[in-house]
Amino acid sequence: MRQSSIVIRISAAIAGIVALSMATMLTSYWISDRADSDAAAINIAGSLRVQSYEMGFLLAQPDVDELQLQQVLERLEYTWQHPLFNSLQHHNPALRETWQVAFDFWQEIFPRLMAKPAATEIQQLLAEQVTLLNGLVTSIQHHSESNARKLRLTQVTALFLILLLSSVVVYWLKVKVEQPLSELTRAARRVGQGDFSDRLVPRELNELGILAQTHNRMSEAIARMHEQMEERIEEQTRALQRSNTALQFLYDTAKTIIEHDPAGIDYDQIVGRLAQLIDGGDIELCLMTEAGDSPYLQIKPADNAVGLCAAENCNSCLNGETLTNATNAAGQTGLCRYSFPMLYEQRHYGVLVCRMSNRSELDHWQRQLIQSVADQLAVALSLQNQQDNARRLALVHERTVIARELHDSLAQALSYLKIQVTRLNHGLAKDDRTTLEDVSAELQEGLNSAYRQLRELLTTFRLKMDSSGLLSSLQTSIKQFSEQSVLDISLDYRLSNLPLTPNEEIHLLQIIREALQNAVRHSGGQSVTVKVYQSDQKQVQVSIEDDGVGIAQSPEKLNHYGLAIMRERSKNLGGDVTIRRREEGGTGVYFGFTPDYLQQRNLIARQGG
Numbered sequence: 001m002r003q004s005s006i007v008i009r010i011s012a013a014i015a016g017i018v019a020l021s022m023a024t025m026l027t028s029y030w031i032s033d034r035a036d037s038d039a040a041a042i043n044i045a046g047s048l049r050v051q052s053y054e055m056g057f058l059l060a061q062p063d064v065d066e067l068q069l070q071q072v073l074e075r076l077e078y079t080w081q082h083p084l085f086n087s088l089q090h091h092n093p094a095l096r097e098t099w100q101v102a103f104d105f106w107q108e109i110f111p112r113l114m115a116k117p118a119a120t121e122i123q124q125l126l127a128e129q130v131t132l133l134n135g136l137v138t139s140i141q142h143h144s145e146s147n148a149r150k151l152r153l154t155q156v157t158a159l160f161l162i163l164l165l166s167s168v169v170v171y172w173l174k175v176k177v178e179q180p181l182s183e184l185t186r187a188a189r190r191v192g193q194g195d196f197s198d199r200l201v202p203r204e205l206n207e208l209g210i211l212a213q214t215h216n217r218m219s220e221a222i223a224r225m226h227e228q229m230e231e232r233i234e235e236q237t238r239a240l241q242r243s244n245t246a247l248q249f250l251y252d253t254a255k256t257i258i259e260h261d262p263a264g265i266d267y268d269q270i271v272g273r274l275a276q277l278i279d280g281g282d283i284e285l286c287l288m289t290e291a292g293d294s295p296y297l298q299i300k301p302a303d304n305a306v307g308l309c310a311a312e313n314c315n316s317c318l319n320g321e322t323l324t325n326a327t328n329a330a331g332q333t334g335l336c337r338y339s340f341p342m343l344y345e346q347r348h349y350g351v352l353v354c355r356m357s358n359r360s361e362l363d364h365w366q367r368q369l370i371q372s373v374a375d376q377l378a379v380a381l382s383l384q385n386q387q388d389n390a391r392r393l394a395l396v397h398e399r400t401v402i403a404r405e406l407h408d409s410l411a412q413a414l415s416y417l418k419i420q421v422t423r424l425n426h427g428l429a430k431d432d433r434t435t436l437e438d439v440s441a442e443l444q445e446g447l448n449s450a451y452r453q454l455r456e457l458l459t460t461f462r463l464k465m466d467s468s469g470l471l472s473s474l475q476t477s478i479k480q481f482s483e484q485s486v487l488d489i490s491l492d493y494r495l496s497n498l499p500l501t502p503n504e505e506i507h508l509l510q511i512i513r514e515a516l517q518n519a520v521r522h523s524g525g526q527s528v529t530v531k532v533y534q535s536d537q538k539q540v541q542v543s544i545e546d547d548g549v550g551i552a553q554s555p556e557k558l559n560h561y562g563l564a565i566m567r568e569r570s571k572n573l574g575g576d577v578t579i580r581r582r583e584e585g586g587t588g589v590y591f592g593f594t595p596d597y598l599q600q601r602n603l604i605a606r607q608g609g
Contacts, residue, residue: 006177006206013169017162024158031151042144044082045137049130051076056126060119080106098139102132180208187215196223239365242277246369249273253373257380265380272301274373278366282335282355284309286317287381290347309353317341317351336361340370344378352377417446470495470505470532477513478530485520487528487546494533495540501596507569508532508542511577514566515544515589523548525586538598544589550581566591574599 055072058065080103109125117125183200190198196219202209253270267285275283282304286295298308317339340352352374356362362370420442427435471493478489500508512530519528525548535541563579566589570577575593582588594602 017165020161027154031147041140042137048079049133052126052129056122059122095139095143098136102136105132250372253376267299271299275301284353287350338362340374342374342378344382349378349381473509481516489528492531499597507573511566511569519546539592539594542591547586551587
């Protein structure tokens with residue numbers, strides 16, 4: 001197909017219309033220019049008749065005015081030679097011939113008239129001359145009418161040709177431009193609506209034809225891109241759904257680990273759901289001790305017909321090696337085995353094994369999912385070990401506290417009673433009644449003291465910190481002491497916005513209880529005030545003040561065990577207990593320490609500095 005340009009065609013059509021219009025205008029101008037002198041020529045020819053009659057009139061007078069006659073003759077001569085007659089004669093031969101006849105006749109009768117014949121002859125000659133002049137006027141009139149007819153014909157012809165050419169151009173524009181543009185517009189709308197199947201057939205190889213071909217190629221490209229985009233969207237949707245399912249599975253696994261005791265986690269359910277997500281893999285979970293080389297527990301999905309792995313050497317699995325020709329428990333060979341060690345803080349807790357056929361190896365997301373599950377299970381088992389170690393440490397610590405309490409109270413009380421028994425034996429040997437009575441009183445007092453200390457130890461050992469925190473435990477203890485004494489005990493607690501560790505709370509509670517017990521037993525006052533607050537230096541401050549008799553100069557002799565226990569507990573918190581007599585009367589027990597959260601922050605600040 002030969003290439004053509006629609007722009008050039010439209011330009012040519014417009015140029016043709018413009019050229020035809022210009023030709024019509026120029027022709028009309030030329031005709032009208034020729035017709036402009038016709039009216040003047042008629043007037044001039046008519047003036048020849050008047051001037052001829054005027055000359056005849058002068059010649060018919062008895063006394064001819066020569067000067068006036070001379071003027072009339074000059075006007076006649078000028079009129080006969082007027083330039084308009086020359087112009088008309090040049091354009092119209094018939095008019096030239098008529099003028100020439102009239103002019104020749106005038107040249108013929110002029111000498112006869114100048115001879116001044118009779119008036120009858122003059123009248124006859126002028127009548128013939130006027131007749132010829134009328135013919136000249138008529139010829140000029142016919143010439144003017146001919147020009148008008150030519151002008152009308154030119155304009156009508158030009159109008160017809162312009163209308164014809166415009167109709168052809170309009171038809172050509174409709175067929176060659178409007179219809180292809182309509183097809184392109186319709187096709188563009190269909191593309192906008194998502195239909196890329198419409199194709200255009202180019203009528204000619206012009207701009208619109210090239211645009212149609214470009215539209216077809218564009219539609220094909222968009223259709224291919226749309227198909228590829230839909231495939232990608234479907235693929236991404238499947239990947240997102242798969243990722244969402246995997247994330248939900250990991251979340252449920254983490255939630256199970258957090259909400260349940262690690263020892264009570266249902267590993268079968270986790271392994272079963274993991275096998276469903278992997279879809280086709282032979283999953284097996286092997287739990288191992290730190291020093292063991294074989295699993296103490298092997299778990300597989302309930303619907304897995306393949307037995308457990310019977311390998312004696314698990315080192316390759318623990319090292320995370322990938323075997324391309326592995327064998328499962330059913331004897332199936334040609335498998336690809338993937339190992340995912342359950343490693344946390346440089347300690348092995350077991351391994352997750354997945355066996356796949358070589359033709360369906362694990363994808364990257366499957367490996368990530370299995371490794372994430374292995375890491376979560378490793379964290380769960382690590383938490384279990386940490387809890388076991390914490391229980392062991394708590395048990396050892398509790399036994400140490402019990403041994404210390406027994407040593408500082410009952411053991412020394414029993415030693416004191418043993419000494420008194422020795423004195424009793426010496427008194428019995430000597431039959432010293434005074435000694436026996438003194439020893440008996442000492443034994444009685446020692447037994448009462450030992451029994452009282454035993455009750456206090458039992459109360460201390462049974463004391464626990466409930467979920468309500470330190471404030472609730474303090475209120476319970478103050479209520480208990482208030483019921484056992486006549487003292488008015490008040491509490492001013494201002495640590496509601498301060499975090500304390502359980503160890504800090506239990507030591508604070510024991511120190512306050514010991515101080516209250518000393519106040520109830522030895523102060524002899526009427527009221528006790530307990531204040532717990534935070535100082536401007538962010539330290540926790542405790543004060544127990546009573547209005548009693550005041551502490552003695554050597555308080556260790558009166559309450560050796562209680563004061564020793566308070567000082568030891570204060571050292572565990574990094575502080576020191578101060579006990580002194582108040583100036584206004586009574587005894588004050590004061591204690592302060594830096595809380596654990598602030599110590600950790602200061603330590604981090606020092607390390608960062």
